Amino acid sequence: MKRFRRIVEKIAEGMLTLSGAVTTVTILLIVVFLFREGLGLFKSPAVEKGYALCVNVANPVDRLTPFQIKQIFDYAIVNWAELGGKDEAIELFRFDDIFSRYSDEELGAENDYALLPDKLGEVVASSPGIIAFLPEEYLPRDLKGVRMLRSEHITAGDFFGGREWIPTATPAPQFGTLPLLLGTLWVSIIAIFIALPLGLGVAIYLSELANEQTRKLLKPAIELLAGIPSVVYGFFGLVVLVPLVQKAFGLPVGETGFTGSVILAIMALPTIITVAEDAMRNTPRAMREASLALGATHWQTIYRVIVPYAKSGISAAVVLGIGRAIGETMAVLMVTGNAAVIPKTLFAPLRTIPATIAAELGEAPAGGAHYQALFMLGCILFLITLVINITAEAISKRQHNKGL
């Protein structure tokens, strides 16, 4: 009996130990799955899947970045000389164009378009400045006079340095994360600028001035503020703040980065207040009393002794607040207007990383470049928040060490 009990005890202990690892395992799984999907992006071809770009064999240009391809097909680049080639006008040729040059009979329509690849080959071979965007199944078999552009992969440079996010562009989707990254940082930092004075003031009020009754009123209010779902904040922002901002600043649309910052500021308040208040409450009694005994007023004690003492706690509050704002999805998605442009003014629509993921993942086919790019965005977001959490941890640890 005793032996049996000991075995049960051991088993239970084993299970508890295993469950202790659950958060670690979860984080590991998140990292593995996020990066497994995300890193696939850099193995994806720069051109849409199932298609290839062909040029005339005499053309010396043999590699193009996704952005250059886009510019060519947008008529922003019109001469090969701009790409380091010969001085030759670029002639765009899309697959459909073949049907205006040849009749169905000439292409072998009744015979599954058997002659189509040859005709495509002829077209490309006959024109020195041509760039043709063709489906792989109809690529010219006889490559005389035709050269396929080397199938480039999307590079980290394209992804992190690219200034355009147009995942549905043909022939080359644009996955430049710069506008999204800057948009995210922009709304978050402005949100903290709005939230910090308010949050810090309330934290000082709560820790130094408020009596027990006021605290009992304010604390639950702040908890509630933290408990309201982000989609409700988003809805509130959409129906109240968006029209308000639009009217107050005379803008064409109210969905701006600034509107997002205001909502994010409200959402970050509870974090900032709680962390900063904790830090200030931890000021040793002896320090306050020494200051007061030297003749300082309560206010002087607060801003000369308590706030400097709680400096690292307050910094941790700021960092955590930024972290909260950077990761926020729904509210931002609903009020910022979601235009993927690099933000230049306060009052223009912008788009953040989480909002992009939320808005686009549903329509990105699993395993495709777009899907992978969104996971890569997730990786970036994950790394940013990880750095933020570790920083906050390190800062508040400094405070504890000082306290000893």
Added chain:
Amino acid sequence: MSKHTGQNIAFWIFRLLGLIVVGILLWILGFIIWNGIGVIDWEFLTEAPTDGMTGGGIFPAIVGTCCLILGSMIVAFPIGVMSAIYTTEYAGNGRVVRFIRIMTDNLGGIPSIIFGLFGMSLFVNTLGWGDSILAGSFTLGLLVLPLVIRTTEEALKAIPDSFRTGSLALGATKLQTIRRVVLPMAFPNIVTGLILSIGRVSGETAPILFTVAAYFLPKLPTGIFDQVMALPYHLYVIATSGTDLESARPIAYGTALVLIVIVLIMNILASILRRYFGKKVKTN
């Protein structure tokens, strides 16, 4: 005298800031309640959406959110409590615990959209569960895991060591002590954590976007592999992407109000529990 004038001005500013924060809360709550209260009636709570989601009720979304709450709690609660028991009762205070705690904190700091991505990749695609209650519950369960663990840890730590040593001195084993002494005493506070987790889960949107939530699905789920509608996602959809946004507005206000009421109830319940049992432990 002047230093007191400065103090007075500063203190009035702080009081004002406190008022502003309460004001913001009241503004948001008041706005939603004011506009939503007229929409709520029995039909709204018990009927499926009609007329391209501009009429009818939100019953399927309420049922869906309940399914997700139940599912995610089944996923997160047992393992979360066990994990907390391990870190507070077994693991001591060494490196391992510190590492686990850092991991738990970091998991808690990961944005919810990342959980959505992860859930989609692992549960929906790799494990092949598809968009389902199962996938959504696991995603949400992992999301609230840190909250469950942290609140349970605090509940366990609040039990004075004398109870443990007393039980051990009477010859009880460690497991018996935990089961018969520590857990029953910590139970109310653990339940408080559970309630807070429910409040959190019921409002999360980003993690369910790609793991379970259906745009429109009037029939109720019949199994764990079914998709469901959910309140937060429903609010997002009818607020931003319906066919007729203006006529869907009342439904949106109603949905927002239901969501807020759930969160309010959970918060109030938690604070009542905390206050009531907090006193009881002290008088013991």
